[in-house]
Amino acid sequence: NAGxxxxxxxxxxxxxxxxxxxxxxxxNHEYMYWYRQDPGMGLRLIHYSVGEGTTAKGEVPDGYNVSxxxxxxxxxxxxxxxPSQTSVYFCASSTQGTPSFDEQYFxxxxxxxxx
Amino acid sequence: AQTxxxxxxxxxxxxxxxxTLSCTxxxxxxxxxxxxxxxxxxxxxxxxxxxxxxxxxNATENRFSVNFQKAAxxxxxxxxxxxxxxxxxxxxxxxxxxxxxxxxxxxxxxxxVFP
Numbered sequence: 001n002a003g004x005x006x007x008x009x010x011x012x013x014x015x016x017x018x019x020x021x022x023x024x025x026x027x028n029h030e031y032m033y034w035y036r037q038d039p040g041m042g043l044r045l046i047h048y049s050v051g052e053g054t055t056a057k058g059e060v061p062d063g064y065n066v067s068x069x070x071x072x073x074x075x076x077x078x079x080x081x082x083p084s085q086t087s088v089y090f091c092a093s094s095t096q097g098t099p100s101f102d103e104q105y106f107x108x109x110x111x112x113x114x115x
Numbered sequence: 116a117q118t119x120x121x122x123x124x125x126x127x128x129x130x131x132x133x134x135t136l137s138c139t140x141x142x143x144x145x146x147x148x149x150x151x152x153x154x155x156x157x158x159x160x161x162x163x164x165x166x167x168x169x170x171x172x173n174a175t176e177n178r179f180s181v182n183f184q185k186a187a188x189x190x191x192x193x194x195x196x197x198x199x200x201x202x203x204x205x206x207x208x209x210x211x212x213x214x215x216x217x218x219x220x221x222x223x224x225x226x227x228v229f230p
Contacts (some may be wrong), residue, residue, distance in 0.1 A: 042220025
């Protein structure tokens with residue numbers, strides 16, 4: 001049981017390049033999330049999904065797209081990377097929505113640098 | 116809008132001593148969850164403790180306990196018998212009872228533990 005895994009762990013992009021971050025979970029969770037973490041700030045929600053085939057915007061969605069084609073995978077795409085997207089990206093998953101308590105399990109993070 | 120404030124960017128404690136990390140939040144809702152997450156240098160986000168707002172009793176998990184003051188909107192974390200492995204960033208987080216997408220984080224407190 002690997003939990004939540006993220007690929008890659010590190011990446012350096014040039015401005016304007018595109019890339020996809022992959023998140024996978026083996027806990028059969030319905031909900032998945034993408035966050036970004038910047039220095040001096042907590043995690044901020046980019047996009048999330050409440051089930052296979054669904055996506056929704058979070059607090060800071062601009063410049064990102066996501067897809068949830070399979071229940072266990074949640075992809076985060078950057079179509080045209082900008083230096084402002086330099087950050088550490090975290091994926092998380094949880095069992096179900098409200099109102100019951102559902103702990104979010106986090107992946108190890110991906111450090112992305114855009115030059 | 117809900118906000119979470121951690122006013123202590125850094126704290127330090129000696130091994131075996133007790134330290135308290137502060138967190139305040141702002142919300143107009145009556146039902147919600149509060150969390151403390153630990154982020155060690157490995158970057159992995161680890162749930163330390165959680166509190167349901169409808170419970171008056173303060174949550175406890177081994178050496179970790181909280182002081183939940185609902186009226187004051189305060190949620191502090193007490194670490195007893197501090198260990199070197201407790202050194203990490205600690206994030207306070209808030210989640211409304213009915214919106215699973217809204218996990219709102221504070222800016223974090225870096226805890227150093229000295230031998």
